[in-house]
Structure formats: C-alpha cells, structure tokens
Amino acid sequence: MAMTSLRAVIAVAATLTFSSALAVDIQQEVFSARDKVMPALVHIQPVIKNYRTGELEKQAVVGSGVIFHADGYVVTNYHVAGKAERIICTLDDRELVPAQYIGGDPMTDIAVIKLNLDEYSGVITVAEFGDSDSVGVGQYVLAMGSPLSLSRSISAGVISTKDRYFSSDVRLPSGERTGRYNLWFQTDAAINPGNSGGPLVDLSGHVIGINSRATLFANNIGFAIPVNVVKKVTEEILANGKVTRSWIGLHCQALQELEAYFGTNRNNGVLISSIDPGSPAEKSFLKAGDIIMEVDGTPVSARFVEELPIFYGLIANHEPGSEIALKVLRDEQIYNFKVAARELGDLQGEVFECKGWGLTVKAITKQMQVENQLTDTLGVFVEGVKRVGLSDDGGLRRGDVIVRVGDEVLAGLNDFTKLYDRLTEQNLDKVFLTLKRSGATRFVVLPANRQEGGLLDEQ
Amino acid sequence: MSNKQRPHSRLRALAAVAVLLGVLSLPMAGEAQDFNFPRLEEKVKSFTVRIDMTIEISFGMNSNEQEDQFLGNIVTPDGLVLFNGSVLAAESGFMMHGFNVKMTPTEISVTTLDGQQYAAEYLGVDRYTNFGFVRITAPEGTKFDAVAFAEQPCKVGDWLALYMLLPDFIDPPLAADIGMVSVLVRSPDSIPLTVGFNSLQVGSVLFDRDLQPVGVLGPLMDPSAAGFDVAAMMETADQFGMPLLGVISGERLNKIIESPPTKGSTDRGWLGISLQALTKDIAGFWDIDAAGGIIVNEVINNSPADKAGIEMGDIITEINGQPIEIDREDKIAIFQRSIADLGPGASVGLSILRLTNGERQPVSMVVTLAQSPLAATDAPEYTSETFELTVRNLVFSDYMLFNVDEETFQGVVVSELKPGGLAYVGGLTIGDVVQRIDNEDVTSIADAEAILEKIEIEQPRELIFFVWRNNKTLFVNVKADWK
Numbered sequence: 038m039a040m041t042s043l044r045a046v047i048a049v050a051a052t053l054t055f056s057s058a059l060a061v062d063i064q065q066e067v068f069s070a071r072d073k074v075m076p077a078l079v080h081i082q083p084v085i086k087n088y089r090t091g092e093l094e095k096q097a098v099v100g101s102g103v104i105f106h107a108d109g110y111v112v113t114n115y116h117v118a119g120k121a122e123r124i125i126c127t128l129d130d131r132e133l134v135p136a137q138y139i140g141g142d143p144m145t146d147i148a149v150i151k152l153n154l155d156e157y158s159g160v161i162t163v164a165e166f167g168d169s170d171s172v173g174v175g176q177y178v179l180a181m182g183s184p185l186s187l188s189r190s191i192s193a194g195v196i197s198t199k200d201r202y203f204s205s206d207v208r209l210p211s212g213e214r215t216g217r218y219n220l221w222f223q224t225d226a227a228i229n230p231g232n233s234g235g236p237l238v239d240l241s242g243h244v245i246g247i248n249s250r251a252t253l254f255a256n257n258i259g260f261a262i263p264v265n266v267v268k269k270v271t272e273e274i275l276a277n278g279k280v281t282r283s284w285i286g287l288h289c290q291a292l293q294e295l296e297a298y299f300g301t302n303r304n305n306g307v308l309i310s311s312i313d314p315g316s317p318a319e320k321s322f323l324k325a326g327d328i329i330m331e332v333d334g335t336p337v338s339a340r341f342v343e344e345l346p347i348f349y350g351l352i353a354n355h356e357p358g359s360e361i362a363l364k365v366l367r368d369e370q371i372y373n374f375k376v377a378a379r380e381l382g383d384l385q386g387e388v389f390e391c392k393g394w395g396l397t398v399k400a401i402t403k404q405m406q407v408e409n410q411l412t413d414t415l416g417v418f419v420e421g422v423k424r425v426g427l428s429d430d431g432g433l434r435r436g437d438v439i440v441r442v443g444d445e446v447l448a449g450l451n452d453f454t455k456l457y458d459r460l461t462e463q464n465l466d467k468v469f470l471t472l473k474r475s476g477a478t479r480f481v482v483l484p485a486n487r488q489e490g491g492l493l494d495e496q
Numbered sequence: 497m498s499n500k501q502r503p504h505s506r507l508r509a510l511a512a513v514a515v516l517l518g519v520l521s522l523p524m525a526g527e528a529q530d531f532n533f534p535r536l537e538e539k540v541k542s543f544t545v546r547i548d549m550t551i552e553i554s555f556g557m558n559s560n561e562q563e564d565q566f567l568g569n570i571v572t573p574d575g576l577v578l579f580n581g582s583v584l585a586a587e588s589g590f591m592m593h594g595f596n597v598k599m600t601p602t603e604i605s606v607t608t609l610d611g612q613q614y615a616a617e618y619l620g621v622d623r624y625t626n627f628g629f630v631r632i633t634a635p636e637g638t639k640f641d642a643v644a645f646a647e648q649p650c651k652v653g654d655w656l657a658l659y660m661l662l663p664d665f666i667d668p669p670l671a672a673d674i675g676m677v678s679v680l681v682r683s684p685d686s687i688p689l690t691v692g693f694n695s696l697q698v699g700s701v702l703f704d705r706d707l708q709p710v711g712v713l714g715p716l717m718d719p720s721a722a723g724f725d726v727a728a729m730m731e732t733a734d735q736f737g738m739p740l741l742g743v744i745s746g747e748r749l750n751k752i753i754e755s756p757p758t759k760g761s762t763d764r765g766w767l768g769i770s771l772q773a774l775t776k777d778i779a780g781f782w783d784i785d786a787a788g789g790i791i792v793n794e795v796i797n798n799s800p801a802d803k804a805g806i807e808m809g810d811i812i813t814e815i816n817g818q819p820i821e822i823d824r825e826d827k828i829a830i831f832q833r834s835i836a837d838l839g840p841g842a843s844v845g846l847s848i849l850r851l852t853n854g855e856r857q858p859v860s861m862v863v864t865l866a867q868s869p870l871a872a873t874d875a876p877e878y879t880s881e882t883f884e885l886t887v888r889n890l891v892f893s894d895y896m897l898f899n900v901d902e903e904t905f906q907g908v909v910v911s912e913l914k915p916g917g918l919a920y921v922g923g924l925t926i927g928d929v930v931q932r933i934d935n936e937d938v939t940s941i942a943d944a945e946a947i948l949e950k951i952e953i954e955q956p957r958e959l960i961f962f963v964w965r966n967n968k969t970l971f972v973n974v975k976a977d978w979k
Contacts, residue, residue: 290971
C-alpha cells in the first residue's frame with residue numbers, strides 16, 4: 038500500500054520535473070530565436086503613392102521587414118514598399134536609416150529594399166532563411182514586427198495550417214491580383230496591420246515565412262508567405278530587379294468534384310476551366326474542359342485547389358518565348374499541344390499625373406487588357422479623375438481608354454505624355470479627346486479654365 | 497385690471513392672426529369659390545376607385561411582400577384603371593450589382609366608392625409618367641363610369657382642383673384641394689408645373705374651373721436619370737427632395753390609355769446605337785454649325801441603324817425634318833424617348849452629317865425602327881423547383897453589360913436562387929451565365945427546361961454546370977438529392 042503510494046508520488050514528481058524542464062527548454066529556445074532574428078528586424082515607414090483619385094496622393098504607412106543580406110537588403114511586402122516614394126527604416130538599435138526600393142513582385146506580395154548603410158554607423162545583423170517545406174502543422178512560431186506601428190514586438194503561436202489557398206481573385210490594396218503562385222502558412226501568432234513584411238520565425242531562429250495578411254474581425258488568423266517562395270523571389274529581384282514569369286492564359290480548377298464527369302482517375306491531370314481571350318493558350322486551340330496530363334513530359338495533377346499554385350508555377354517557370362509541350366485529355370483522347378509562352382509582364386502599367394487636367398492615366402499592359410476586356414493595349418487607361426477638375430467637367434471616368442488626343446493616335450503612355458506636355462505648353466483653350474468606353478467610341482472636350490491660365494499645368 | 501385686459505389682448509392677437517391668415521388665404525379662397533365642389537365631388541366619386549395590391553419584391557436571393565393601397569381612376573368604360581405607379585417603377589427592369597430587382601403585383605382588387613369590389617389584373621407602368629394601369633375583371637358587358645380627358649393646354653395662372661383619397665379608416669374618403677399652374681416647363685419634359693399640390697395627391701385627376709378633367713397630377717420626370725437597364729425614368733425633385741409636380745395632360749394620357757403599357761412586352765421603337773450629345777464644344781472642334789445633335793458612338797450589329805447603313809461617327813442632326821437640339825448629355829433621353837414613342841415599324845427620316853474625305857457631308861436616310869429589346873426583368877424565365885433555381889434568357893443589355901459579342905455569346909442567366917437550395921449549395925451564384933449542363937449546350941430557357949425536366953426522370957447524382965462568371969468560365973458541380 039505504502040509502496041504503491043510512494044511510487045505514485047515519485048511518478049507525479051517525475052512528470053512535474055519533466056514538464057518544467059520542457060517549459061524551460063522552450064523559453065530558452067524562444068530567447069535564442071529572438072536573439073538571432075530581432076537584431077535583423079526592421080520597422081519600415083514608407084510614403085506610398087496613390088493615383089486613384091485623379092491626382093497624386095501620398096500616404097505614410099508602416100510595415101515591417103527583415104535584413105536578409107549583408108549588403109543591407111531587407112525583405113518586406115510589396116504592399117508595404119511597392120509604391121513607395123521614400124522609405125525610412127528604424128533598426129533594432131532604434132537608429133533611423135533611409136532605404137531605397139530595389140524591386141518587388143505583386144503576385145507573391147514580396148518586395149526588396151536596400152538600407153543606405155553609408156548613413157548607419159552600427160553593424161547590421163542578417164537573419165537566416167530556413168526551409169519552409171520542413172515546417173509542420175502545430176510547430177511553434179514567433180511573429181516579429183510592428184503591429185499597429187508598435188515596433189520591435191513579438192507574438193507567439195503555432196503553424197495552424199501550412200497550405201492555405203487563396204483564389205487568384207485576391208487583390209492587393211493597390212489593385213493587383215496576388216496569390217496565384219503560392220500557398221500560405223496560417224498562424225495564430227497575432228498578426229496585426231503593421232506586421233506586414235515582418236518575419237515568421239521558428240524556434241531555431243530561422244525565418245520560415247513573411248507575415249502578409251490577417252483576417253479582420255477574427256482572432257489570430259494570420260497568413261505568411263512560406264520562405265521558400267521568398268527565397269526564390271528575392272534571388273530573382275536581386276539579380277534582375279523583378280520576377281519574370283511566363284503566361285499562356287490558363288485558369289484551372291480542382292478536379293476533385295468533377296472526376297466522375299470527366300472520367301479521370303484520382304491525382305491525374307489539371308482541369309482547364311477558362312482561357313483568356315487573345316492568349317497563347319487560345320491561339321493553340323486549348324479550351325475549357327481540357328485536362329492537362331503532362332507538362333513537358335512531367336505528369337501534373339490538381340485534385341485539390343492547394344495543388345493549383347504548383348501547376349501555375351510550373352508554367353510560369355518557363356522561359357518567355359519558349360514552347361511548352363502539353364499532353365491533354367479531351368473527349369477521352371490524348372492530344373499533344375505546343376503553346377508559345379509569352380512573358381506575363383507587369384500587372385499594372387506606369388502611371389502619369391496630368392495635374393492641369395485633374396487626371397491620372399496608366400500605360401496599358403497585356404494583363405490590364407485581358408482583365409478589362411480591351412481589344413488591344415493601345416492608348417492610355419484612365420486611372421482616376423479628380424472630383425473637381427477639367428476631366429470631370431468633360432465627363433471622363435475611371436476605366437475609360439484615351440485612344441486619341443486631338444487628331445493624334447496614341448500608341449501608349451509615351452505618346453500621351455509628350456502630347457500632354459506640348460498641349461499644356463501651347464495653353465490651348467480646349468483639348469479634344471477620343472475614348473473607348475465599354476467597347477464604344479466617345480468624344481470628350483476638356484474645357485479650359487481661362488482664369489487659371491487655360492490648360493497650363495499648375496506645376 | 498390686468499385680469500380684465502388679458503382676454504382682451506388675447507382676442508386682439510387672435511384677430512390679428514385671423515386677419516393675417518385671411519390676407520394669405522384670401523386669393524386662394526376666392527379662387528376656390530369659383531369651383532363648384534359639390535358637383536365636382538359627384539363627378540369624381542363616379543370614376544374614383546380604391547386599389548388594393550400585394551406587391552412581391554424580389555432581388556436575387558431575397559424576396560418579401562408589401563401591401564399597398566392606391567387611388568385609381570377608371571379611364572375607359574371597360575374598366576381600365578390608372579394609378580400612381582411610382583412604387584412599381586422598377587417593375588420594368590432594374591438591375592443592380594448583377595441581380596434583378598423585380599416587383600410583381602399580386603392579389604389586386606378594385607373597390608368603387610359605393611362599395612363594389614372587383615378583381616383586377618396588372619398591366620404595367622408607363623415609363624414616362626410612372627402611371628400604372630390595372631384592368632378590372634368584370635362580367636361581359638359591364639360598363640363603368642370613366643373619366644374622359646379634355647385635350648386643352650394649361651396657362652400659367654390657371655387654377656386647378658382635385659380630390660385626394662384619404663386612408664380607408666377615414667370617412668368620407670375624398671378631400672378637395674386646389675393649386676395653380678406656375679410655369680410651363682419645356683425641358684427636360686414638356687409639362688405645366690403646379691404649386692399648391694403635394695406628392696400624396698399624385699394620380700388624382702385635375703379639373704379646371706369648368707369642371708373639365710384636363711389631366712392627372714404627376715411628377716416632372718428627369719430623362720437623364722434613366723440609367724443602364726433602368727426602364728423607368730426618375731422623378732425630379734426640388735431642393736427639399738420633394739418631387740416637382742405638374743399636369744400630365746389629357747392629350748398625353750389619351751395616347752397612353754389607347755395603348756396602355758404591358759409588362760413583359762415592349763412597344764417602344766429602337767434604333768440600335770449607342771450615342772452621345774453633340775455639345776457646343778464638340779461641334780466647335782468639328783466645325784459643325786448645328787444647335788445640337790446625336791453622335792453615333794457604336795452601331796449594334798443587325799439593328800435597324802446597322803441595316804439602314806448608319807455608321808459609327810455619324811452625327812444625326814434632324815429627325816423627320818425636325819432639328820435635334822440636343823447639346824447636353826442630360827438631354828439625350830429626349831431623343832431616345834422620341835424614338836421609343838414612334839414605335840416599332842415606324843419609318844423615320846434622319847439627316848446625318850458623315851465624314852467623307854475629310855469633310856462632313858449631309859446624308860439622309862430612312863430607318864425602320866425595330867421593337868426595343870426586352871429589359872432583363874421582362875425576360876422569360878424558367879424555375880426548377882428541384883434545384884431551387886431560376887434562369888432567364890439573355891437580353892440585349894446583358895451583352896452590353898458583360899461586354900461580350902451577341903453573335904457568339906450564349907447561355908441563360910441565373911436570376912434567382914433559394915439559399916440552402918441544391919443549386920445554391922452546389923456553388924451557382926446570381927448572375928452566372930449557364931452555358932452548358934452536363935454535355936448539352938444551353939442557349940435559351942427552353943434548353944434549360946428540357947435538360948432539367950429530363951433529369952427529373954433520370955435522377956443522376958450530380959449535374960455539371962459550365963458557367964460564365966466575371967469574364968471567366970468554370971465548372972460547377974450541383975449534387976442532386978432525390979427522395
């Protein structure tokens with residue numbers, strides 16, 4: 038009897054000892070991870086530019102980032118630094134250091150900035166990237182950054198899910214589609230506005246993700262871009278200033294619920310659900326309902342949506358201009374297609390502000406053409422019309438495409454800016470524009486405001 | 497002392513108020529005395545009815561019902577009744593965010609002021625006046641007392657009287673009021689505006705001092721407020737948000753009464769162009785000497801304009817010999833209305849300026865108008881009770897809205913879904929264009945009906961819908977649940 042109870046007491050004590058040892062270990066690990074990454078943490082204050090209201094509007098925002106390169110390169114989110122005009126960073130020692138935008142990728146919401154180390158007397162710390170493929174659900178993680186601008190903050194949690202999928206209809210605040218080429222870590226480590234761009238860190242002190250999104254009105258549902266995606270994107274940005282992808286104009290759908298209908302086996306093939314008009318895929322006569330079995334001899338499958346980013350990445354990784362060989366199942370027959378990949382290019386064009394006209398216009402990229410159902414990329418896209426201004430008086434609207442100024446046909450933004458500069462110099466009393474709106478042609482006369490010097494630019 | 501004086505001064509104050517009121521109301525009272533109200537009331541009682549109506553309002557996945565009561569005027573001996581239909585103005589096609597707002601009057605009854613009650617059927621709302629029409633279902637040969645409108649113009653300063661219908665718990669039901677013609681408005685609509693009346697009285701017959709019915713009190717409509725696929729035009733409002741009221745003339749009413757609007761069909765003429773106003777600025781730039789006109793921005797394939805040879809960039813300056821004085825965007829609807837009013841089949845002479853070899857040359861042509869395309873809510877529908885899904889045919893405005901080619905784009909539009917129904921759970925959404933079900937093409941609701949009826953017999957476990965949504969296509973698996 039006495040023996041038994043003694044044994045029980047020993048057992049309880051052993052458990053206690055064991056568990057307190059675990060707690061100490063975890064605490065030590067958190068401290069050590071903190072010490073490895075916190076010195077590389079950056080508080081980023083960019084001034085970002087927005088042209089949607091028909092004029093340049095500047096906005097001071099706050100984000101986070103982490104130094105990943107001894108030359109002072111910092112990785113952050115595209116939605117933090119992508120439209121930045123000026124960037125001021127605060128390092129771990131609270132010193133202010135200006136930074137310069139190097140390049141970004143809206144599709145994965147990653148951007149790289151470079152600290153101006155000439156203006157910094159300290160020594161920077163570089164954080165190490167880990168391997169996001171080896172991360173497990175339930176693994177402890179730390180989120181570091183500046184939630185609600187409260188710099189040098191840590192929160193802790195676990196990886197809630199490691200393969201969260203967002204449909205490619207998700208957009209950044211600046212309007213670009215995002216998320217097509219990557220999955221997301223979901224974590225319950227608190228992520229708030231201002232955490233964007235900050236590192237998600239494992240207990241060994243490696244960066245395993247870049248915190249990017251949070252769910253509003255939810256408790257601790259945040260999302261990070263896995264670091265393997267970040268590694269690839271930052272390498273390309275450092276090498277070329279941008280990420281180059283191929284585009285053939287496919288939209289795909291998970292096969293899971295459609296296997297019986299298409300008569301396919303499990304884990305076999307990727308279903309094409311839609312084809313962009315005028316795309317290489319359309320020119321190669323692919324169509325919705327085709328099932329791609331192989332890409333350049335490699336079998337592909339997307340039974341679940343979570344598999345789609347891998348397939349999209351496989352297509353995107355081709356050299357633009359190269360030919361992609363697709364083995365396709367159509368009506369129970371196998372066909373071979375060759376599709377000429379073209380460069381995806383910029384999602385959004387360069388923006389130009391016409392101060393005197395109360396108007397901002399944007400160069401039309403191929404992707405803008407597809408998205409806005411335009412017949413070509415000629416002309417300039419009306420990005421914004423100032424609420425009170427000549428363009429508003431003339432009846433211009435966001436989404437109009439200006440195809441002619443006076444009698445001169447516009448090829449693109451360069452033609453437009455040249456004409457704008459010439460016309461404002463001439464100080465004409467009227468400017469005649471020809472537009473395309475929903476496929477129909479319209480004519481607009483911008484009246485002059487003589488008291489303010491006609492159409493003279495206010496600059 | 498003071499106690500004695502106080503009632504005195506109070507009396508004086510009252511007298512002063514009375515005098516003031518008297519001064520203010522004297523001219524009105526004087527004019528009112530010129531109307532023989534007892535006789536007028538007898539007249540009004542004979543053709544005035546109370547309309548009770550249940551209106552079903554549905555928008556996409558939601559619907560509810562409301563009960564309404566209107567003053568009605570019997571306008572033909574066989575029982576055509578006119579009322580203020582502005583509540584139902586959305587009835588003839590109103591589209592928001594991809595779903596249709598539909599207003600369907602059900603359970604209509606018409607009660608005469610001597611207590612006779614009749615069933616009635618709903619006809620439609622006239623888009624230029626917002627007047628609605630119902631027809632009494634009465635035994636063959638029943639003759640009603642009807643108001644017959646005089647076709648005489650009003651002048652500024654004319655006094656008019658009407659009777660308004662009071663809520664049904666008040667007895668007697670009719671109350672008189674008078675008002676005055678204040679201005680003869682030419683644009684945006686030709687209508688004499690009145691002062692003295694209020695918006696609760698819209699739909700009441702207006703009488704002159706000889707007790708001639710000269711028209712009905714109605715709102716001044718703003719044609720420029722008619723948006724995309726909004727068939728009904730909006731009422732204009734003064735700065736306090738009250739509608740500007742005036743006399744919808746007997747002449748105009750008699751035309752509408754002759755061919756009252758019919759929901760689901762259109763007797764409006766259609767040219768088939770998209771257009772903009774020839775403003776002074778544009779005319780100046782092109783060196784065109786005209787008081788206004790219509791610039792043709794786009795010609796719809798196979799439309800009357802296309803068949804007659806109208807081209808993009810043409811400027812229409814005259815219609816049937818009359819100059820088109822449209823020099824502002826908000827006047828465009830005046831032109832659209834004149835085309836609509838001419839009706840399908842009408843031959844219309846147009847004078848056009850066309851750019852030929854760098855110069856604008858006059859061209860004249862005759863266009864035979866077609867019937868205006870159906871509004872989205874007037875499109876024929878099919879409902880599958882099993883899938884709790886309603887689809888409708890594509891209409892012209894869909895092609896414009898979706899920016900797709902009418903020749904090649906096909907399908908039926910998902911117009912209603914019951915939350916929790918099979919189609920909803922499967923993932924269809926309002927506004928999807930169903931192009932294929934399983935392996936069969938769907939080009940009309942007849943196709944959809946045939947496929948979905950056949951499925952009732954075959955009872956497959958799932959249906960694959962191929963749909964167009966937001967400019968992309970996708971497959972949607974709808975699982976069946978056969979009992």
